[in-house]
Amino acid sequence: xxxxxxxxxNCGGCAKGVTAALRRxxxxxxxxxxxxxxxxxxxxSLETVHLEQALRDAGWQVERxxx
Numbered sequence: 873x874x875x876x877x878x879x880x881x882n883c884g885g886c887a888k889g890v891t892a893a894l895r896r897x898x899x900x901x902x903x904x905x906x907x908x909x910x911x912x913x914x915x916x917s918l919e920t921v922h923l924e925q926a927l928r929d930a931g932w933q934v935e936r937x938x939x
Contacts, residue, residue, distance in 0.1 A: 874914040874923050875937035881910050890932060897926035911937065 881890055887905040890912055894901050901923075902915040914923055920936060927934045 874916060874920045876912045876914070876924065876927065877935040877937055878910050878912055878927065879933040879935070881905075881907065881912075881932065883907070889930065890927065893926050893930035893932065894923060896930075897923055 878886075878890055881887060884907070887907060890905060891903045894903050894912070894914055894916070898916045898918045900916070901918075904913040905911075906913075916923060924934050924936060
């Protein structure tokens, strides 16, 4: 499980954008978004660094959350 805090994710539209960015990196990723703490939990076979970079490339302000 990969977990990220996304500072500039504020609404449902943002959540869709985050999900889309993650699924572009890994179409099979399972993404769970929590807007209030601004967090995304991702089940993916990709390494955390790749998912984090996909989010950054899409313009999201990302911070890894330790497992």
